[in-house]
Amino acid sequence: MGMRAAVAGASGYAGGELLRLLLGHPRIEIGALTAGGNAGTRLGELQPHLAPLADRVLEATTPDALAGHDVVFLALPHGQSAALAARLGPDTLVVDCGADFRLADAGDWQRFYGTPHAGTWPYGLPELPGARERLRTARRIAVPGCYPTAATLAVLPALTAGLAEADVVVVAASGTSGAGRAPKPHLLGSEVMGSASVYGMAGTHRHTPEIAQNLTAAAGRPVRVSFTPMLVPMPRGILATCSAPARPGTTAARLRAAYQDAYAGEPFIRLLPEGGWPATSATLGANTVLVQAALDEAAGRIVAVAAIDNLTKGTAGGAVQSANIALGLPETTGLPTTGLAP
Amino acid sequence: MGMRAAVAGASGYAGGELLRLLLGHPRIEIGALTAGGNAGTRLGELQPHLAPLADRVLEATTPDALAGHDVVFLALPHGQSAALAARLGPDTLVVDCGADFRLADAGDWQRFYGTPHAGTWPYGLPELPGARERLRTARRIAVPGCYPTAATLAVLPALTAGLAEADVVVVAASGTSGAGRAPKPHLLGSEVMGSASVYGMAGTHRHTPEIAQNLTAAAGRPVRVSFTPMLVPMPRGILATCSAPARPGTTAARLRAAYQDAYAGEPFIRLLPEGGWPATSATLGANTVLVQAALDEAAGRIVAVAAIDNLTKGTAGGAVQSANIALGLPETTGLPTTGLAP
Amino acid sequence: MGMRAAVAGASGYAGGELLRLLLGHPRIEIGALTAGGNAGTRLGELQPHLAPLADRVLEATTPDALAGHDVVFLALPHGQSAALAARLGPDTLVVDCGADFRLADAGDWQRFYGTPHAGTWPYGLPELPGARERLRTARRIAVPGCYPTAATLAVLPALTAGLAEADVVVVAASGTSGAGRAPKPHLLGSEVMGSASVYGMAGTHRHTPEIAQNLTAAAGRPVRVSFTPMLVPMPRGILATCSAPARPGTTAARLRAAYQDAYAGEPFIRLLPEGGWPATSATLGANTVLVQAALDEAAGRIVAVAAIDNLTKGTAGGAVQSANIALGLPETTGLPTTGLAP
């Protein structure tokens, strides 16, 4: 028997990716599709790649439109989720792709987002220790940010195995869809094609405290994070290069074993063979995380890299993965592990 | 009165960029153009953007063809420069865009290139302390690698001012022309468009010891370098994100002052206004280096970023800049500071 | 009960796309995977996006390796299919993604390919009049070329309805994967990014006679075709802009009606709403053809445009679609109509 899902924010990139995945989901059927300024528009005009839904007309995002579904996915601008979620019944699974409920520390939220803290929901990264148990009974889920998904999964085993110092440097390149669909001058094709740029230096990007929160929980001690995001000329994909000082006694073999042990049973994480290098192209449209780690003895550092599709595992795929758990479905239901390449 | 330049390796990307710059150089005229496998071909077929040279036919790269010029630029595969240079008179200025003579340490060379060390020539990065004096009388110049140019200039002031620890993390994204023009499967357009990838992890890239050599000389103490190169979908450009632990007493103001002092008189380095973020698009075709530095107090690190065009300042522009010095010309002669955008 | 498919040429782009589709096909399981020079290699090294097949090792392409399957897909260089097919039993369905058996006219073949004509197989474009009947009993199928698929489906209704003169101009832009995976200098990322180029003028491209053959059959009279292919900087996609003089009495309404009638029942062709413009991005990874047609009264011409993914509907998707028919399966089995965007 099928369940029904509503998607709020169906006209944006996260909403479009949710719909793409739900169209292939064998247990969830698509119910209400809502939007803000695009309410009243045929989906075919906004998301022409979703041919089976081309004639659906978007409704306005209201609690009434979203009521009566088993699961409601929110893909809204920051700050809009709390009021909506309060109007949805406590038995409805609400999965928020926005940032509002990700951070546990209200001070972090205030510092990076400048608005009052809405609260904290169970964090939808099943690969974190203990996360699956929490998600199984959750009715509210905060989907991780795209950079935190990649960076956390890159370095997690090195920290939990005690091989890395709690001082992590993350430099991550993202495709442009991570910046959303609202037209801004610096996101024009003319500006981004042919250019790589940093767009947040020295810990100013909002994903910084979220990465630190994840790594601190995993390591069991405060982890400092230096995070620099880069924009590169591709629509999708995140490549996160992370490093940390190796703790005494760390060897290449122990590092490899730590990653193998940590990710042996993970359905979406693929530790590359030794010597293999992650590329985002191998993850496009898939919920896959490609991971590689190596020890740089001369520099005394562990280097770990993860590649994901920012819209799939980094947003909508991660959302469906956590929703599957909370809905009692097999975690992998409806989630592709085959990418689109070249 | 003009001087004459020969370019060996005129069919590749570095050679093409040398010719593009020399076509606009008011004091140097273009003499012999040579190539390996492409000898006998009209340049118009290989470098159709160099319209004024379209009907020149490439000669084979031999000492005879290169003889009789004031300056010979070598843009050859690794390992070919030494034998050629030995046949060019000691008064001829020989500027090598390849790696053969960059490293001072024969062990480093052997470890990273696997062939006997050819020797060490004066290093053509005029912005390094003391470099201009050495270049003025040099008749042999080793042009820096593209990554080392960007990474060195990003962190140099932080190290020379004693604000950063000698433990530097470099993650740099490069356009594809840095990998040269020899056709390889992973460099096909179908492979690189839409993908970001790492292609050297944990200090295995050959530019690692060169970065360390530069920073060690600048800091006056051994600097450890963790270097990870990334390939991103653009033809040109390097964006190097570097960081190092801040030493005690470092403040944002002192950091800013160190960069302002170090680069105040540099004709090609532009320290961005505070809050500005480097983008490679602003450097395309120009000999410009865009630099920004910031202090991340929470992470305890200095973050410094440099953007360059890998073929201009990163190769051919750097070569012409050093050649200008060695030829007694004003250093900026013929070198564009205006880029091509969008 | 499942059927088994072999894929010969699994290391190229067409082979990879066949495998991507077959991984999602509910009635066909994947049997032998073979290659030429890449035999012996793990598929994970060559097609890292096909994670479920990462550990499969490619066999050499031999009749023995391909024997014993219900269907054999050939994705080989021109000229290799005939000998292989002759060694596969007459009851095995052989679907050739190459050009060898597409042309009915041996003179055309000789003129454009310069080798002896191998023969003619039933042509795998089910949307052509009468094609489905022929494919139902076929055991040998020639998959259309990517340009012919797009161009034929763009203008077909205008010709069959007698609205267009038999004098068609086709200008079509293709992504780079259409040129295959063999590394060639002009296909390097550095060359193709930032550039649009023609690469066949005045009817010299090999797909010219194939387009003419299709349109001539559809129109029932000889159709002249002027075809110009362009290479544009994207990995996938073909956008074919076609036009022909409008015959007397043609109106916008009659033109629209002709397209609606022709494509009303087609599962993979989507005639855009009036005023809508096809974009290849909406077809990526899908077997979809986006079509639009309009009458230019001032110029006296019908203009018709089709957008496809060259590897899906243009190659592997078309192959699976025809194979479904020949295997007695529903034509749409396993073929996505949802694309990957952005």
Next chain:
Amino acid sequence: MGMRAAVAGASGYAGGELLRLLLGHPRIEIGALTAGGNAGTRLGELQPHLAPLADRVLEATTPDALAGHDVVFLALPHGQSAALAARLGPDTLVVDCGADFRLADAGDWQRFYGTPHAGTWPYGLPELPGARERLRTARRIAVPGCYPTAATLAVLPALTAGLAEADVVVVAASGTSGAGRAPKPHLLGSEVMGSASVYGMAGTHRHTPEIAQNLTAAAGRPVRVSFTPMLVPMPRGILATCSAPARPGTTAARLRAAYQDAYAGEPFIRLLPEGGWPATSATLGANTVLVQAALDEAAGRIVAVAAIDNLTKGTAGGAVQSANIALGLPETTGLPTTGLAP
């Protein structure tokens, strides 16, 4: 002695390209820089590639700001030029990069732009027969559109030599900068990368009557034009593929001769060797037009292709070229013929 130029609309792409060229112009110095909504902003924030002008602050676009210059370049939205030009003295050379004064036929203007016709100025395409004479004494110049520049120069010799029928089909691919810098959803990098799209069918694009006007004047009889523009994923460049029925008696040799004769003395037009194919990459940043023409005997058509940089020869370079003529300077002054590649 130098002349002074003002640029109105210095914050857009056309304005930026004008400034890039003027920075390299030996006889014109840069005076006032004005903008609309961006008045008051440092140019370094808007055009970071123009390093030598980084600290200039944009003024508001007013007649007073533009007064007192030898030449005023207007790079403004449609409809704003007439009022400004009326306030600039009749001896000031005013060069309008906008469309307002290009069309001779008020009905065409009204039909395609929907506003009253502002008038007609001498048309700044020096390569048209008789144009240089008219431009020499002009004080008002209408710079051609980018598509009309490419399409006109592609087919001009075939028409003036009487080899082609007056029935021309133009399909042209453009980079995204042709659509300007105002942020619109369909111009986002996420939308344009990886996609080719048509964006005007059946003669609806505003450049259609301008192409027809040029070709009609050249042919001396009414020329019908079918024009389809395509957007492809690159920042710059136009590739125009044009064709027309060959008139009786046309041979490949006569066609070649017609192009050689027509363009032998043209400083910016390069007829490619026979068999060569134009690519936009060879024109980037240069005022070059690459042209090729061939006879398709089977189709009975002449096919002619031109590649340009839409911002250089297609806009700002064309503007400077015509201004040079009107200012009594050598036509090629300050205009690059060397492109930036790869």
